[in-house]
Amino acid sequence: MNRAKQFGFLTIVFLILLRLAIGWHFLYEGVHKLNSFVHGSTAWSSAGYFREAPGPLAWEMRQHIGDPDDEALARLTVQPAPAGEDDQTAKGYLRTPPGLHKEWEDYLQRYADAYHFDKRQRDLASAKLEESEDGVFHWLTLPWDATLKRQAPDDFATMDEQLKKAQARLDQLAAMDKALGDPGDDQAKKQQKQEIEDERKLVTTDRDKLQALQKIEIRGFRAVEKTSPTGTGTITILETPAERIEEYRNKVQQYRAMVDDTDRAFGADVVGPKRLAAKGEAAAMRKSLMDDLDKETAKFKTSLDSLLTPDQQQATVALPPRPTPLIWWIDGCTAWALTIIGGCLLAGLLTRTNCVLAAGFLLMTYFVSPPWPWLPTPPNTEGNYLFINKNVIEMFALLALATTASGRWFGLDAMIHWTLRALFGRKIPQPLPARKAA
Helix, strand or coil: CHHHHHHCHHHHHHHHHHHHHHHHHHHHHHHHHHHHHHCCCCCCCCHHHHHHCCCHHHHHHHHHHCCHHHHHHHHHCCCCCCCCCCCCCCCHHHHCCHHHHHHHHHHHHHHHHHCCCCHHHHHHHHHHHHHHHHHHHHHHCCCCCCCCCCECCCCCCCHHHHHHHHHHHHHHHHHHHHHHCCCCCCHHHHHHHHHHHHHHHHHHHHHHHHHHHHHHHHHCCEEEEEECCCCCCEEEEEECHHHHHHHHHHHHHHHHHHHHHHHHHHCCCCCHHHHHHHHHHHHHHHHHHHHHHHHHHHHHHHHHHCCCCHHHHHCCCCCCCCCCCHHHHHHHHHHHHHHHHHHHHHHCCCHHHHHHHHHHHHHHHHHHCCCCCCCCCCCCCCCCCECECHHHHHHHHHHHHHCCCHHHHCCHHHHHHHHHHHHHCCCCCCCCCCCCCC
16 A cells, blocks of 8 residues: 555555566567477578577677578688699698688597597598598689680579470480381381481480580589679579689678778668669578589598498487587577576566666667668668667666565565565564553
């Protein structure tokens, strides 16, 4: 009753409802992340959030969890020749990109430990690693073949599909020819066999042309769409891996220059669409290059299988897990923290403490992606803000709640308070009864 007189009954009711609403927001968000993190087919991760966010805290996080473009370039950029050796004569495995070398060496070590390789097998595995690194180095530094035309043939994009269709048609024609048998003097059969032979020659010519294109692709050249010289359309040209990597590196630098220089110079996000387009192009280039590099990785892993003994081939072996990445711990702590804080706010348990903790979490999210006009707007941003966003509003609401005793008004804090007061609270001395006059 005293509290109601001090704050007003409706004020207390709405403060309690505000705490319950924020608690439900945190609890549901945490439970959703936990379900995805623990049981989901695609585990939730904050890696994408940190990598897309433009704020100072996001930049700091990227230094620890890694940036996809930096990681890709570390797997694609060949090393200079060792001191005292020439670039042309240095062995390829000595110039393997550092990120790729670390990845393959780590896999080899885990593979060898899982199958209990002896010294001979480990030496052979190391030789396989050097051989594969030589191969990927030559692929990454493949020079342009001057005998080829830069503009890719029209059939290049659908080459594999057309090659399968051509081979299937040749098999079908061979079966039809066999079914006809010897025509003898049958003119109708002779005509059919001649038609089959004519079509077989045409399909064989098309197949040979497609196989020649396939040899170009196997060598490492890829078809890349470019803006036509007239600027009115696109053309498809062939490029070497080195040329694609250089274009990818330049696109990443272009995107980062838009973020780091242009926006700060003008004090506003003046290149938003161009920046997003550049980032999308860089992501597409990265995916294409990583897909090709993953094929080289698959070849290396397959080469190690040839070193297994018959007994090792029959054994069911699981490779030792890779070290748990930092982002896994961050994701787990985030999901559990949201769940616990939300549950405590709903239950009114340690309310003041959890209000401060929740406000601190929201402050961190603010500095990950602050709505400052000179910073780019992250994709999928809800609403339009300038300096103040909904996280700041919710943070101040939590700090206001931290100054009240809402947990004692409605929550477990009231039971704790009454229990502690009953056990350890000071008793108010009662005045002695007045004595009656004699």
